[in-house]
Amino acid sequence: MISTTDRPADQSLPPGSLMAAEIAEQPAAWRRLLTDGAAAGLEAAAALIRERAPRMVLFAARGTSDHAALYAKYLVEIEHGLAAGLVSPSTMTAYDARPDLRDVLMIGVSQSGGSPDLVRSLDVARAGGALTVAVTNNPGSPLAAAAHVHVDVLAGPERAVAATKSYTSQLLALHLLWDRVRGGNGGMAAALPDLGDSLLARDHEVAALAGRYRFAQRMLTTGRGYSYPTAREAALKLMETAYVSAQAFSGADLMHGPLALVEPQVPVFAVVAEGIGGTAMEPVLAGLAERSADVCCVGRPDAVAGAAVGFTLPSGTPEQLSPLLEIIPFQMLARHVAVDRGGDPDAPRGLRKVTETL
């Protein structure tokens, strides 16, 4: 069963006001999480993970939160050398699978913490022997109650239907959680809020860029490694606010078929951050150039310089934290394109804030 909870946007505000405000709140939300880690439950969750020493990590999430889970999957695989996977919740709900999950950690990620299929997945995982952690924006939510331990992303109430601040706060919470599992103190992320502020001050750049995509019906987004979740989330924002058919591919998968879609009339957004993922994008950029693609590059100055248009990200950010910054120009772009087209990204057609799927 799928039902929805309505929470209409305030009709008195100009379209996109809520989304703009929540995009702008991100650095402040990150500062909260960086200073109130204990209150957020990060210490308790990290201690439990260290104690149980899981052999494998599964993530359960939907929509935007699924992209935060995908980010954390890369973190766990690369930084912790653990096997990791994204569960298909329907196996434990509709199909009633009862897996043996001893030595497994299951992390449920959800803004609202209200999706019944995720609650059920954590219940089943716990009954099957897994350690369960919920990462939500609502400590009073059913998902928080279902897990052994809850991490609050402390993003504050999110009212726009298109999730923005809750996404980057999920990324940061997941980074800080795993950093603490390794005995870190979160110091690597200290510079992020100021860098976020510097990006927000460049909204006019994105507004100018948005005009270029005013009439685009189709778009492709691509990235590799830690930046692949950014490509996925960017495509979802563009779909749900501007109603563009935006498709995301890992750079490697793009070469396996979807490259046939690339033609100069279909804009491509490539995320090319500093680090290994960005380096691995270089042959993808060459393949796109061979097909005369119109590429907008977000990331490294040299990659931006080689593209039709672009948005340069500040240098020096560790690759595993770059996704918090990378998504911001895409959030701003989705909002501008949506508003330019007469839409209201605070309340996209056909969508509500809490989606309940079983």
Next chain:
Amino acid sequence: MISTTDRPADQSLPPGSLMAAEIAEQPAAWRRLLTDGAAAGLEAAAALIRERAPRMVLFAARGTSDHAALYAKYLVEIEHGLAAGLVSPSTMTAYDARPDLRDVLMIGVSQSGGSPDLVRSLDVARAGGALTVAVTNNPGSPLAAAAHVHVDVLAGPERAVAATKSYTSQLLALHLLWDRVRGGNGGMAAALPDLGDSLLARDHEVAALAGRYRFAQRMLTTGRGYSYPTAREAALKLMETAYVSAQAFSGADLMHGPLALVEPQVPVFAVVAEGIGGTAMEPVLAGLAERSADVCCVGRPDAVAGAAVGFTLPSGTPEQLSPLLEIIPFQMLARHVAVDRGGDPDAPRGLRKVTETL
């Protein structure tokens, strides 16, 4: 690094001839696998899996083979109660992760068995303690050599760039492998080749349907559970042969954002098979109807009757085998739409048969 190996289609044949021939070969390929299971390596692989009794299964694959892997992930989670995941190959190649994979089974799936990143993933997994199985269409391939044991899908040489028969042979090989792990004899699949023949005889129905999509630039595909891989593979076929921006969503994920894309001008293909996945699609169909979607339903007669257009699948097929049949009308549709538009699905622009990503 990404490079490609060219294998051009025979210029003397009409466009789509190779693809048509390979679509038509599927029932014969399935019969081969059903009768030559021992020669395919199924017994040896199943015995090794039973002996090692892995606690978790990881799949490594790209493109069409990734959809076969996704199908097997559902099989393993639902029928075997094991935790399962799809690896991001870049973590073990570009990022050089060296995970501890004791008690893990890694299955690499690839038509050619030639993708260097998959070979590397299996090498790393094996060094990390995993049992490794390769499922390919080429027993002499590097991937076959890298694994502890190889399963040959016995599809015969595949020359069209768009994979068709190798996909359903992968599905069948993965089903038969896990059936044997449980002590089965493959009997459940015995009726499939004849059912496949009956679908192939209905190519004229699909040809008529293709006219309806002659000018569609965007499409959505959706399914749940075992039919979700069908939705993914259908979208890839339409993308790589007909250059349509086709996007696949699980029915549940569709409700989390992408539903905003749905409007009467964007055709939706819904896979609604008999069984639990099809039942779980009912609220999704209701949501699509609310948005006045133009739905083409592939599957149950009642669901087809409720849609704008559709293609009825034979009843009585066990749900976990239905994906072999479900994809056939989509393969035929992609070919017809591509040819109608003046393309050549045997050799789509920008693509070659073996894609090598590192």
